[in-house]
Amino acid sequence: MPLDALSNLNDDALLVLYANGDPAAARLLTDRLGPRVYAHAARLIGDRSEAEDIAQEAMLRLWRMAPDWRPGEAKVTTWLYRVTANLCTDRLRKARGGHKGLDEAADPADDSPSAAQAMQDKHRRAALDAALGQLPERQRQAVVLRHIEGLANPEIAEIMEISAEAVESLTARGKRALTAILADRREELGYRDE
Numbered sequence: 001m002p003l004d005a006l007s008n009l010n011d012d013a014l015l016v017l018y019a020n021g022d023p024a025a026a027r028l029l030t031d032r033l034g035p036r037v038y039a040h041a042a043r044l045i046g047d048r049s050e051a052e053d054i055a056q057e058a059m060l061r062l063w064r065m066a067p068d069w070r071p072g073e074a075k076v077t078t079w080l081y082r083v084t085a086n087l088c089t090d091r092l093r094k095a096r097g098g099h100k101g102l103d104e105a106a107d108p109a110d111d112s113p114s115a116a117q118a119m120q121d122k123h124r125r126a127a128l129d130a131a132l133g134q135l136p137e138r139q140r141q142a143v144v145l146r147h148i149e150g151l152a153n154p155e156i157a158e159i160m161e162i163s164a165e166a167v168e169s170l171t172a173r174g175k176r177a178l179t180a181i182l183a184d185r186r187e188e189l190g191y192r193d194e
Contacts (some may be wrong), residue, residue, distance in 0.1 A: 061083050142167055
């Protein structure tokens with residue numbers, strides 16, 4: 001099936017088409033979901049090369065399980081975020097003492113209009129990544145999924161296999177902790193009380 005015709009299909013339908021041998025469906029799903037999986041892994045693990053490996057492994061697992069996918073039972077993105085988070089957790093546990101912190105991760109290029117704004121945005125992202133790295137793992141995961149990935153609490157609850165109330169609690173505690181961690185850096189990061 002041509003890509004134009006496939007682009008209007010949801011992830012479930014594309015995965016079923018891939019399972020039935022349509023390579024264009026796989027290409028479209030990879031283009032659609034790959035960057036999101038990578039970004040999620042990068043935020044959780046704090047190492048861009050590790051995040052690339054994790055994103056590739058998560059997508060490989062998606063392709064392997066495609067023949068067994070049952071549309072309508074779960075969202076493909078929910079399943080994929082859960083797999084990504086689990087892979088990140090496994091890597092972090094293996095490397096407890098030796099992994100790089102989030103503040104050491106390289107930042108993606110920024111398309112902001114001025115060099116000064118780009119430097120400030122990069123500094124803010126690095127500060128946020130470093131602060132996220134100080135949160136407990138579950139709080140970090142909940143905050144990233146909710147406030148960076150923009151997912152709704154019920155979907156996060158499904159990904160993390162907890163209740164929606166637990167998601168709310170984790171994100172609230174995570175936000176309070178981030179506020180406390182970054183409080184004395186407001187002026188340095190270019191935030192001034194007006």
